[in-house]
Amino acid sequence: MPSTQSAPSAPPSAAAPPEPRWLDEEEMAAWRSFVIASNLLNRRLERQLKEDSGLSHTQYEILVHLSAAPAGSLRMTELAERLVTSKSGLTYQVTQLEKMGLVGRRSCPSDVRGVFAELTDPGREMLREAAPGHVALVRELLIDVLSREQLVVLADGLGQVSARLRLDDTP
Structure with missing residues (x-):
């Protein structure tokens, strides 16, 4: 007697992946x-800040x-959210700034797990000294x-790209 069931179809994972949408010349040029530009800009800004302010x-x-x-x-x-960095990466950087006396940490009074980073007076002074050269280079290289x-x-x-990435990055 013939079966009334149809032959099983291949599982979805076995299907061939869709063909990638390759970039055209204009898209490739933009990318x-x-x-x-972003790599060169970051490298120059990093070097200027290290040389001028450490x-x-x-x-x-x-x-x-x-x-x-x-x-x-x-x-x-x-x-960490504002800087778009990991908590561990931020902890390392804040520790370095703390060693320089530019930032301090204090516990959150309403949440024992919470920690605040605080700008110290020497941190404000460092920022006042570092900002003019940094802004001048940002202006020169980009603006x-x-x-x-x-x-x-x-x-x-x-x-728009940032907003899309932030939506995709939410847990």
Whole structure:
């Protein structure tokens, strides 16, 4: 007697993966330009900060975020989110800044697991000294190279990319 069941289909995992959407020439040019420019820019900013102030770019950004925060302090988890870095990477950098006397840590009164990073007076002074040279180089290497229209497009485009990546990065 013939079976009324149809033959089993291949499991979904056995299906061939979809063909990749390769980049066309314009897309490839945009991607390569982004990668090269961001790597060169990061390398130059890192070198300038190290030479002028002894700070890494990440350490400088920590000082910037703390200086902009109310009372010059942020919870470590919030600071890690703002810097788009791991908690362990942030802990290492804050430890280095703490050794330099630029940042301190204190426990959170409402949560025993919470820790705040606080900008010290020497940290504020270091930021005041480091910022002019850093901003001048950012202006020289990026801001002043682009027209106002290009800056608007860059901010909009990279803002959309960042928003998409943040959505994809949520647990």
